[in-house]
Amino acid sequence: MDIKGRISRATNLTPIEQQLAACVMELDDRLQGYTLKELASYANVSVPSVHRFCKKLGLEGFKQLKVELARSASQNARHANPVNIDFPFEAGDDPGTIFEHMASVYDTTLHDTQSLVNFTEMDRAALLLANADVIDIYTQSHNLYTAHMFCDRLLSIGKNVLCSENGERQIRRALASGPGHVALAISYSGLAPSLVQLLPLLKKRGVPIVYIGTPRGARINPGLDVYLHVSDRESLQNRLTQFASHIAVQYVLDVLFGCIFARTAGQSRAFWEESLPYTALPALRNPAGPSGAQPNHSQQ
Structure with missing residues (x-):
């Protein structure tokens, strides 16, 4: 799960940490231009609160939070969805276009779900x-x-x-x-x-x-x-x-x-x-059969 997923689904945050989480999600890419003190001031919380927030997310500190947010942004950019999920093809699309659009639906959906x-x-x-x-x-x-x-x-x-x-x-x-x-x-x-x-x-x-x-x-x-x-x-x-x-x-x-x-x-x-031995296709079954008895070749 990427960092944004961890933030949005964190269940052990205090009210102050929830306030901080909302500010981090709101700032998004702009957080890269903030220092630790600037984020604390923007969210109206203390610097130690930011540290505790990062620890609860499994991060070492504010620097790693910024790194994880940058990684999340990069992944989302690579998986940006150029097609309409609900109507991935339309009149006049050729097979190549439909293949490409369906691949995008798969790629986007799998990436979203994993996150x-x-x-x-x-x-x-x-x-x-x-x-x-x-x-x-x-x-x-x-x-x-x-x-x-x-x-x-x-x-x-x-x-x-x-x-x-x-x-x-x-x-x-x-x-x-x-x-x-x-x-x-x-x-x-x-x-x-x-x-x-x-x-x-x-x-x-x-x-x-x-x-x-x-x-x-x-x-x-x-x-x-x-x-x-x-x-x-x-x-x-x-x-x-x-x-x-x-x-x-x-x-x-x-x-x-x-x-x-x-x-x-x-x-x-x-x-x-x-x-x-009981479920394999007949052509693939062991000649011995489930009982282990070998076929009788004397009459063949």
Whole structure:
């Protein structure tokens, strides 16, 4: 996560430090021309307050803050989006132009999402899911496609995971949840109608909830256990289709799967290897078969 993401999502700041954070974000590139004392004066805080603010962000001091802000500006300039995220192509565009524009949509969305995700939160999510007896995925609409793919990947390493499409079944899954269950809720906007019923039911049963969606979606649904943010540039209404939101959610789920596998590599790989004789394509299966019996060539 870049420095601006760390500042905007810092949860341990005092009111004075929050005031300082707002001034730093407001100054943006202009901060490079300020000294430590000038920043303190501009924000109406003390110099020690600036030092404490930097320490809470994991920085050595004011100089490193300026370096990180310059690096963030450089990265954002490289990933400046020249295309319309919601309508990346139009009448008359040739294949080469469409390829280039879609590459820009991918590049911008992946960069945004990486800068928004808190790595500590990602690690917490991976720990919860890795240790869960049962994982229930709650989502709807186009997010079901990526959710089912994530579900299949977890199954491939031996995790007990369910992803129901039917809203009534999702409610009953929530009602049947309890100790050992972990819920993964996916909603780009945070406005999915099902969340209004599902989240209180899961909380009441003490089920940890990992939420994947935009920062605004997270604010709409407070009090959950882990938040994994995704790029929020896509319009909720004025869009051709869900290119950016699909890319962002898929990216976070792929990374989350990788983090789960990294935590459970020995057990996960053993399950995967055990399943290969049963799940491989017929042409690729071991001639010995699952039972280990060699084919009889005497009658061939």
